[in-house]
Amino acid sequence: MKKILLVGMLLPLMTQAQWNVNLYGGFSNYFGDLQERPLTTQQAGGSFGAGLQYDLTGHFSVLSNLTYGRISAADGYATKADLRARNLNFETVIGEWNLLAEYNLLDPRQHKVTPYVFAGIAVYHFNPYSYDSTGRKVYLRPLSTEGEGLAQYPNQKPYALTQFAIPFGGGIKFRISDRVTLAYEIGLRKLFTDYLDDVSGRYVNEDTLLAARGPEAVQMAYRGNQIKGGAGYPPDGTVRGNPKHKDWYYMSGLRVTIALNSLRIADFRRRRGVLDCPKKVY
Structure with a gap:
């Protein structure tokens, strides 16, 4: 009996769930001792990635992605004379694997445009x-x-050189077709090191x-x-840097989501038509 009840509870989720492929491309940057602006495209590098997404419902999804980004910064771009006089610079390639939970504010199967937010955990490597x-x-x-x-x-x-991070962010999705969704997003990474740029203390x-x-x-x-x-x-x-504030890096760009299995928006609407209660007839 318990198994029957469990299946009955999970069946609505199973009938709405689907697999997707995510493809991402954009830019990456960082905020730390060699970058004065928290969010900027100045000195930004390229980033790209790919992953899988599993839609539990129209609102909730679980994602896992592999992402590559390049960041750099130099004191030569600083507005403060003492920072320019320090004349430090760095570059690094960042490789990241993440596991995210995503929430759509609107069901994208019923709306062409929806904002969304995400958060999770990540492991990244830098040098x-x-x-x-x-x-x-x-x-x-x-x-x-x-x-x-x-x-x-x-x-x-x-x-x-390999550490944990907390990724979070959001964006807005545009449904292009039953299979394809285009999104623009920005994702920040909360780090637990001040040495992403090799600058921290004294x-x-x-x-x-x-x-x-x-x-x-x-x-x-x-x-x-x-x-x-x-x-x-x-x-x-x-003093060489400011150890009171940890470094951050962030990525922003376009994400294309392509549905893999047979559940499409048209199928979803057809199922709703079958499963919804009939209208009251007077």
């Missing part, structure tokens, strides 16, 4: 790098630019860094002396 004075690509984490992993700075632990002693990691580490830790009129390497403990 910040820059280019030295000769144009050679240099990864920053092994250089311990803020003393990470050095015995002289026991509180500075090396940061992990400069370490130049001689200590030189002895432990070599001249390349000193060159990448402070680049103000590489510009005209730039100052020398700052004293130990001088």
Whole structure:
């Protein structure tokens, strides 16, 4: 009896559920110590992704996506003179897998346009790098630019390159046909690291860094002396970044959703016509 009741409760969901493929393309950017504006396309990079979506009802869906994005930032674009004098920059590629729950404010099977929101969990990988004075690509984490992993700075632990994030955001969907939906969305990622850009706290002693990691580490830790009129390497403990605020990254663009199985909007409407109670006849 309990099994029959359970099937009876799940049957309405099963008859409305369907699988979809999501294809995404847009831009990615970040907010941190090298980017003054929280949301901007300045210095933005490209992003794209693909995934599967399972519609539980017309309002609720579960999604899983693999997403690739590139972000970068440089002090040369800063409005503040002291940041431009620091002359730091970085780039990184971000690979992300996420699992999301999505809610449509309107049922897209009955409305051509609907706003939606989403949230979930994500695992992402990053590896910040820059280019030295000769144009050679240099990864920053092994250089311990803020003393990470050095015995002289026991509180500075090396940061992990693969971490968890909390993605959330929203957008608006446009139903193109029974099978295809086009959406524009923006998704933010709440991070638990301040080292997405390899900048967080304070400069370490130049001689200590030189002895432990070599001249390349000193060159990448402070680049103000590489510009005209730039100052020398700052004293130990001088502020380099702001550790009170973690970094963020975000992605925004177009998403195309293509239905896979046989349940279409026309089928949904036909089923409603069959299953709905008949109109009262007088």
